[in-house]
Amino acid sequence: MTSVATRPGSGPVIQPADRQQVAEGVRQARQTGVSLGAPAADQSWDFSALTAEVLLNPPDMILTAETGHTLAHLKSTAAASGLWLPLDSCHPGPLSLAQYLAEDWSLSWLSQTYGTLRDWVMELSAINDRGEPVRSGARVVKNVAGYHLAPLYIGARHALGPVVEVSLRLIPSPAGLQRVRWSASNPNPLLDIWLQSAQAQRPEGNSNPWVALRLSGAGDRWSLEGLTQLSPDIAKSWADATTRSGPATVDRCAQPADEPALEGRPLLSAHCLPSRLRAVIAAAAEQHLPLVAYPGVGALIVHDGGRGESVQDRALTAWGAVLAAQEGWVRPLAGATLPAGLPRRPDDNAAQLAEVKSILDPDGLFGPMPEL
């Protein structure tokens, strides 16, 4: 039977012990007319008990897991077989797959090479508004049979129905990784290093020297760090040659290292074109906004630096004006309330998703779609 616990300061939380209980919870909610989901629904989910054994047959390079497992657990399960799930997150604190998927925390230092979560989900199982298990995709690394619903569910905070299991594509763990890091008192020389690595200064025979890359900081403390697969001596000499801010630190790492966690609460992700990122970062630095930027994809995450009061609405609005001028836009993260002046996604995605929501959840059983 579905157990209902209560968290201090919030509504009831449903903790299903297995998928059948998720389905039963939905059917009960349907009968009683309460809404399920997070955060604005009457009740919210806690999927931490959905941890049936992870399925992985290494030669198939596909991993199937219920959504109570943590991302870290899935990555270490893959790593034990020499495989890699090239997804990461700068989210502070461990994330279950359900949480990772609900918000889509997959913008990371790996995104420029490996994209985001929706590039790796091959099969997704959810419970529909009738309390039935529904699945799309297959447990293979390539499949186009039928409509692939995963891109609609990822980041929808379970508002189209609770997601209970996913199958993820894996790749062989890359060999011979180096971790390279530079520091500087402002972001400009670090952006130069990235540009040079992406263009003229790239070592012979290598089209994209980066497996992962990020620039982070605030005020006068900035760093550029990443993972590269170049041989150690090439990585060292290239790193030294391309930096104007002193030699880089180069460490060997046996396995792909995880992205360092944010030192604050994430507020928003922002997107512009890579060529516009310098102006957007400069404006953020001017407003003392702490951030992590992913230069290869022109994206960044603004956080509160660990002290909520350090980010003023005024500073965000001033920065937002520069972002808008650079044709960028923001997406609020984890339900953050953002000042109205920030530019929002300029396409028809939100309107069309509202339509999808009305088709798949006409009675609004699963709570509202997140603001996009």
Add this chain to the structure above:
Amino acid sequence: MTLSPSLVRQLRRAVGAEHVDTGLAETQLFASDGLTLHQARPAGVVYPTSTAEVAAVVAACLAADTPFVARGAGTGLSGGAISDGGVIIQLSRMNQVLDIRPEDRYAVVQPGVVNSYLSLQTRPYGLEFAPDPSSQAACTIGGNVAENAGGPHTLKQGVTVNHVLGQKVVLATGRVASFGGPWHAATGPAFGSFLVGSEGTIAITTEVTVRLVPTPAHVITMLATYEAVGGATDSVSAILAAGILPAALEFIDKLCIQAVEAHLKVGFPTSAAAVLLIELDGDKALNSGQAVTVEALCRDNGASDFRRARSAEERQRLWLGRKHAAGAIGKISPAYYTNDGVVPRSRLTDILTQIYRIGKNYRLQVGNICHAGDGNIHPVILFDPDTADGADRAFACSADILTACLEMGGSLTGEHGIGLEKRDLMPRMYTPADLEQMRRLRDGLNPAGLLNPCKVLPEGARCGEVRGQATLPEGTWI
């Protein structure tokens, strides 16, 4: 099977009278796609040049309660781009590359741009569009988006959905909408990504923003020869298990090798049971080391010969052989049926064994080409359409092969889509609730049911059978 005079008038107004065809001969040209086993003649064909024209055509068809289907090059292999008595929206005149932004790694194209033409345009910037279906010399980006096309190099680079950043579309309701844009790695729910692979049943794509990737600066292409099929498939597992992710890992069996050599003479060994075409790309030092490992693994698993392409020409010839392997079968058989299924990678040897057995049961020869690294098989079934049950046996053989894929935990299709061809097999892969969820979504987004009807989901009596040849009245000029 004729359009109402008022609809013809509306269509002429939308795209210009000279760009509307309703004659028997002109419409017959569109009676099939690459899978000629399914045939249905449309009542009209229109050739728009812009989003606004497509929207006007859609509005006219909706008002006249007439089905409409988008079409690119018609190379699809699942009967997706055909219409029984409706209007074909032929997008070949929307063939412009609108913008290339090398600094931001994207291009904006119209849907009728041919796949390989796009990469030709971007190559001077050291960039390319990664999805490379074997039909790339003809198929269009719009068709690639609709089918979520793959290709030999999608093992490392991913399939079309991983390379589409944005789309402008005309929805089934006639509304023009845009999804995504030039931004990379946007997270959160994405309607545009859902559209990729929806087989032109939810929207018509009229503009696509694609991601461009750097052209690999260093490539090693290798050919391993085997006297037994199992050696080749075991080598595939061994290479991936060694932590190597090749750019491409392709399998070709004896029948296809012989067809290629009879036709193109690219240098494949005709006595071999199978060959593997293996390509590594990326860092030169890394590639060189991995190539040594790959050779050792192939030899350990029974490769009797192993060679590296020594020049760009030799590499091109090997790829020419691979990309024309299915077509070459046409030189040795009056007809053939190219199939598409997927198995978990570890079941590659098992499925090939099954395929040869199933072929024998139906007294049919079956050649095999596989995107082996992806577990994506393309059995090519040879048959004689002039024998009474030739096509029927080919269909039954195909259904058995696909059922075997499903029994091994695989899928009905890795890249060619469901279309009409596999529509009725969908209940073997999905539960009634799975299919109902897909149907709710499709019907909700395509409420009139006029955009590419009767495809993807089983429809029962609602849709007729369009298998077989569509016959023209005697004396028709074509």
